[in-house]
Amino acid sequence: MATIERFEDLVCWQAARKLRGAVYRLTRLRPFSADFALVNQIRRAALSASANIAEGFEREGNREFARFLAQAKGSVGEVKDELYAALDENYISQADFEQAYGLADETTRLLGGFIGYLRRTANAASKFKRPNA
Template structure:
């Protein structure tokens, strides 16, 4: 399975772009803190989807999808921290992208589990 053909991978790549754009507004003193963490978590999502798609078995792919879900939860938490610290204002577009990717990963995982 080629990861570039997966809609969930494409949507997670869009999310990475959105997170990078959003995190530009974080304070400079967060460059090595929250800015770095939220960007790394966002990059981890499509990275794990692609690594899983390249794996030899559905079981292995499912494990990478669980890791992607963990990174997505980490990303969501870091986004909420940035909102609470008033580095950014609440952004429904970002929240919708996170939720959409989460549903797509869960859907793909469920499909693979039923195969």
């Protein structure tokens, strides 16, 4: 694995960022934007996903990082459910749903793979191949 120096270099964070952007774009549209509770909830979940990846990266050790990634994965699951709510309420089109859900699925897949890697290497020296700070 290549040396990762910043959380922005993580493919899973990049995917979560794209998902967050899609969520924010969708929630600006009417009639979605009028449902303040759902807008707030889905935005918080999308933001939580990328933020937990970033926070976990800045922590020490693979185990702790994996816990934060698992939290991020849970937040992506929450986004998926809230996308269904938006679709069911006709706030978004089927095409918008599929595009955003696809981003969420990709983020989930990347997080799951990285969590597995970190758990397999949890007893290794320190966090994956990270330069000495």
